[in-house]
Amino acid sequence: MTDTPKSDGGVARRQKQPFGLPRWVMGVVPIVLLVLLVGGFVMTTPLAGLQTGEPLPDVGISQTSLPNDHTIRLQVTNNAPEPITISQVRIDEANWGFSISGSDNTLAPRESATIDIPYNWMEGYDYDVGLIAADGTTFPVTIEAAQLTTGLTGQVVGTLAFVGFLIGVVPIALGMLWFPFMQSMSEKWLNAVLAFSAGVLGFLVFDAGFDVFESAGDVPSVFSGPMIAVLGIAGSWLVLQAIMDWRNDGEESRLSIAYSAGLAIGLHNLAEGLAIGTAFATGRSALGVFLIIGFMIHNVSEGPVVVAPLADGKRPALRHFVALGLLAGAPAILGGWIGSLSQSPLLSTLFLAIGIGALLQVVVDIVDMVRRSGSIRSAPNMLGFAIGLVFMYGTSLIAG
């Protein structure tokens, strides 16, 4: 620690402003000018000569579901800046009756609606569903291998809680049982374990990273899914980093790294739960015993990741372990419920992105921690990191 303050404490460096005007005036002047400029632009419409045609109509079908054997349901959003009227619906090149939630068939810009089509669909078949707007524009979507969408029933709540518990809380708790063993390790090998943790997290960053941009593609274009992903990743990383640095003081920093690792893994598991819940709700659940076992093995490595930062020091109170386990594992249950309820690509994208940001932040902190206690590029560390990556890849093959 030096005596030099890191910050200037928010004291203005220079009071004098041009023409002797007060400081606040000079701060406000550009804003006033901007308002005048925008106002003038809107009033005079100097680009009227460049106006070529109307914007193209754009209706996004964000979700299709089959709530019973005689209904096909679509979630639609008007992505265009103009209202649009849905006049007809067709299934496999046949006109069909339908009803739209809300007062009429016209969707305002950004308005979403639910369209129900009474149709006796058959399991396993593909269905080409299309909306026809008042001007004849069509918006198609294909339902592949039709299966009943279960929705969130009491049984589903229970099943998802059980599945979430099995693949979230249980493996992490098991993984945390390595804590006493890790405490007995030399610093060199403990660093290797930390590097292994970073490898695990690094794998999850890429794993979720590909998923988030796939999910972002399903977000109605008006919300710019890929940018939500980017903002979510960057935002959660930066916010978490700021929080960590702000309360970075001594021994507690290890606990706070553990908690942030727990939070990161928790967010990751929330997104994992979302995926499971959505699969459940849309009838795509192939959650067999084998898959659950795969997830358990896959996730067991998340346990040591959470407690590894604590191994090199005093053992914190046991309640911290319980809290860390729940923080990292329980969100899988919550995610399952949210996923089966909302089936929203927007929410999935957002949660996944936040999770990735958190994972990145923990990787950076772990790397810092290892660097402080020795060379980051030692052979055990490199090997630990690589094993982390490969271990996750291997178990992800089992988990599908």
Add this chain to the structure above:
Amino acid sequence: MPSMNEDDAASMTEQLENRLVDSIEDHEGVSRRSVLGGLALAGGSAITGIGAAQSGNESGGNATSGHDASFGTPGKYTEKNFDPHGYLREFNTGDSTNKRDAIFGKKDDLNAGVSEENGQTVREFNLIAVPQEIEIAPGVTFPSWTYNGQVPAPTLRVEEGDLIRINFTNAFADMAHTIHPHVQNLNPAMDGVPQNGPGAIKPGETFTYEWQARPAGTHLYHCHMLPLKAHIHRGMYGTIIIDPKPEKVRENPRDYIDYHGPITDEVREMAVERAKSRNMISHADYVPDGYDDIDEMVMMMNGFDTNFDADNEVYAANTRAFAYAPATTHKYEGEWEGGKTKHPIEIKKNNLQRVHVIQTLEYDFVNSFHTHSQFFDYYDAGTTLFPNRSTIDTVMMCQAQRGLFEIDYSDHQPGLYMFHGHQSEFAEQGWMSFFEVTE
């Protein structure tokens, strides 16, 4: 069956129930409750049918009740610029005795007069090319290019040997058009193609086409401007009906009979009678025995590619999807409730139906015409007076192919009889219609 009010039906059912209960009540061991209970079971489906139909109506155009009722295009037509029912039986002969102005509620001077020139009857028409938005399915409009603001274009009806004179004006702001007739036109300048005679008629220009009315039959006229697919698909097509002239038939019966054996006087006179029966729109005094009640109509089988991907989204006879279909059909006994803009074609069972069918579908190779529970006689291009094919219920037609269909429902029970294109895709996207046969 003439539509019966739901309330009337309900009260009649109640009366019948009460009468039955009263008549049985005197019998020992039979309670009123058991009788009504049995009725409720037996009538369950009928009662459900009524309920479903009512809830379907209350919820407006969109919602549908039962699964069966959800087929078709929900909603009603709201734009009045074209009425397939009015178009069906509208024949323009050049004079002012037709019902055009009454049907379309606007005077466009289509029928410009009938006169004599050099011993030839001249039938004169004013056709004008204008763009027009037309509602082709409930709530779905299509930016059509039209003759006289309608798709299909007005039906022109003349007699064999007449001169057809078309004063054509192109009222488009930015696009050239032509009119090409499917008749034996003897003058290349009048062929209505961009390469011949006046060529493309430019925006604001006027040109007078003159065509000889031959041969007798059901023919087609359409714009031949390039790109051809676009100009036809957008709606620039109509029907020319050339009625056979009885005197010409008597002189040269072979021209009208697809038959190579001897032509007896009997066959000759039969042909003349048939020619007269074809000619009754122009000449009411021709009516021969046995043909006194002929109901003639025109159906142009067409379709619309609403999103311009060279694949049709809407199919129809006369432009509007399901225009001749019942708006709602009950689940019992085929009774239907007509919408104001979607309802079957009402015909009298003892009238012979003569339908001029013209295939103008673009983007699909063939179309077809199929009648339910019924067979018909088919005259290809309408150029012969005896059928080319008898007793068929389905005929396949290529683009621009057309023909006469003569259909007789006199021995059928009154009720709804479907007819449609027998490509399921076409039928389910609008080319499905009904005759409602009445006494």
